[in-house]
Amino acid sequence: MAATMKNVEEIRSHVILEEFGVRNVHTTDFPGNYPGYDDTWNMQEFQKSFRIDVVNLNENSMEFDMVGIDAAIANAFRRILLAEVPTMAIEKVFIYNNTSIVQDEVLAHRLGLIPIKADPRLFEYKNAGEESAEEEASEIDTIQLQLKIKCSRNPRASKDSSDPKELYLNHMVYSGDIKWVPIGNQADVFADSGIGPVHSDILIAQLRPGQELDIIMHCVKGLGKDHAKFSPVATASYRLLPEISFLEPVEGEKAVRLKSCFSKGVIDLEDVHGKKVAKVVNSRLDTCSREVLRHPDLKDVVKLGRVRDHFIFSVESTGILPPEVLVNEAIKVLMSKCQTFLNELNSVDME
Structure with a gap:
C-alpha cells in the first residue's frame, strides 16, 4: 500500500516528459480522482503549501512563482489579467479634419490601440446608455485628448x-503629439499624474504639406474582454517548473554531450577526482526540448518532468x-x- 500511495503522489505532483509523449497528465485534482487515495481538500494543508515568490521585477515586467494551486485557478488568474483588469483607452474619436491618406476608420482604430497612461482606479465606468456627443463627457468617467497638427514645407x-x-x-x-485636455476639475485633481500616451514614439500617420489632422478623443474605462485595447498586459503567461x-x-564525454542538450x-x-561530472x-x-532523449546512451540516465502545482508566471x-x-x-x-459565488450559494440555501 505504501508503494501505491507513493506512486499516486508522484502522479499527482509531476508530469513526466517521455521520448514520444507525456505521462501523468491530468486535467483536475478534484477529490476522488484517484481510487484508494485520500486526496480530500484541506484548508490547513493548502495554506501551508501555497505561496507566491517574486523572482524578477522591473518597470514593465514581472516574473513570479505561484506554488500549491490547481491549473484551473492558475489559468483563471491568467485570464483575469488579460481580460478583466480595467484600464482607460480611447473609445470615441471625433474627427473634425483629416486630409491625410489614412482613412478615418483606420485612423480611429490606430488611436484606440495606443496605451493611455491613466490610473483607471480613479475613474468610474461610463454608463452604456449615455449619448456619444462630445458635450456628454464628464470629469469622473472621461479623459479628453486632442491631436491637432498640420504639415508644412521647411x-x-x-x-x-x-x-x-x-x-x-x-x-x-507620433503619439507624443497627442495632448491632454482636462475636463472640469481634472487639471487640479490629476495635476501630477502625467495623463497621456504611455509611449511618445508610436507612429500614427505621415503627412505632406497642406495635410492636417484635427481630432478630439475620449478615453473611458473598460475591460479587455470587451475590446483588446483595454487589456492592461502585452503578455500574461505561465509554465510549469521543469x-x-x-x-x-554522468561523467566524461557523456557529461559534455548532456550539457549541450x-x-x-x-x-x-x-571536477570530481579529475573527472567531469554533470550536475543540475x-x-x-x-x-x-527533450533533445537529450534523442541520444540512445543518455535517454535512460535522465528523467525529465515538470512540477504540476508550481507555475512560473510572466x-x-x-x-499603463x-x-x-x-x-x-x-x-x-x-x-x-x-x-x-458564495453569495449565490447562500441565497440558494436560504430559499
Whole structure:
C-alpha cells in the first residue's frame, strides 16, 4: 500500500516528459480522482503549501512563482489579467479634419490601440446608455485628448535635399503629439499624474504639406474582454517548473554531450577526482526540448518532468500600470468572483 500511495503522489505532483509523449497528465485534482487515495481538500494543508515568490521585477515586467494551486485557478488568474483588469483607452474619436491618406476608420482604430497612461482606479465606468456627443463627457468617467497638427514645407531646407525630414515640418505624426485636455476639475485633481500616451514614439500617420489632422478623443474605462485595447498586459503567461534528475552519475564525454542538450545555465560540469561530472544547476531555465532523449546512451540516465502545482508566471505590462499593481488588481477581481459565488450559494440555501 505504501508503494501505491507513493506512486499516486508522484502522479499527482509531476508530469513526466517521455521520448514520444507525456505521462501523468491530468486535467483536475478534484477529490476522488484517484481510487484508494485520500486526496480530500484541506484548508490547513493548502495554506501551508501555497505561496507566491517574486523572482524578477522591473518597470514593465514581472516574473513570479505561484506554488500549491490547481491549473484551473492558475489559468483563471491568467485570464483575469488579460481580460478583466480595467484600464482607460480611447473609445470615441471625433474627427473634425483629416486630409491625410489614412482613412478615418483606420485612423480611429490606430488611436484606440495606443496605451493611455491613466490610473483607471480613479475613474468610474461610463454608463452604456449615455449619448456619444462630445458635450456628454464628464470629469469622473472621461479623459479628453486632442491631436491637432498640420504639415508644412521647411523654408530653411536645402534646395537639393530629398529627405522628407529636412523638407517638411510635422510630416511624421507620433503619439507624443497627442495632448491632454482636462475636463472640469481634472487639471487640479490629476495635476501630477502625467495623463497621456504611455509611449511618445508610436507612429500614427505621415503627412505632406497642406495635410492636417484635427481630432478630439475620449478615453473611458473598460475591460479587455470587451475590446483588446483595454487589456492592461502585452503578455500574461505561465509554465510549469521543469524538473531534471539523473538516474545515475554522468561523467566524461557523456557529461559534455548532456550539457549541450539543454539550455544554457541548466547543466554544469564539476571536477570530481579529475573527472567531469554533470550536475543540475538551474532547471527553471530549461525549455523542455527533450533533445537529450534523442541520444540512445543518455535517454535512460535522465528523467525529465515538470512540477504540476508550481507555475512560473510572466507578466508584461503595456505601461499603463506597473506589473505588481496589475497582479494585485487581478487578485482582487478573483476574490470578488469568489465572494459573488458564495453569495449565490447562500441565497440558494436560504430559499
